[in-house]
Amino acid sequence: MINNKKILISILLNSLILIGAGYGLGILVLLDFISINIFLKEDFNFHLDETYDSRLIATGLIAFLGKLILLLSMLMTNFYLKNG
Numbered sequence: 001m002i003n004n005k006k007i008l009i010s011i012l013l014n015s016l017i018l019i020g021a022g023y024g025l026g027i028l029v030l031l032d033f034i035s036i037n038i039f040l041k042e043d044f045n046f047h048l049d050e051t052y053d054s055r056l057i058a059t060g061l062i063a064f065l066g067k068l069i070l071l072l073s074m075l076m077t078n079f080y081l082k083n084g
Contacts, residue, residue: 007074035060
């Protein structure tokens with residue numbers, strides 16, 4: 001069984017991935033929050049033939065959903081282990 005410490009380290013290391021955006025570098029955790037904001041407040045379209053910048057928003061959203069699924073699975077596993 002995978003313990004919680006390994007899951008949290010995995011999420012943290014995934015958040016620190018460097019991405020090239022604009023004229024510099026950023027970390028993926030910033031893109032997560034930006035992509036959620038754009039998804040909720042603007043018209044969000046995803047096409048494979050779009051530019052790199054527009055596909056980057058979809059990448060941030062997918063990465064955030066993966067982290068969210070990992071956290072939820074960790075919390076649910078802890079809940080079911082405690083309540084038996």
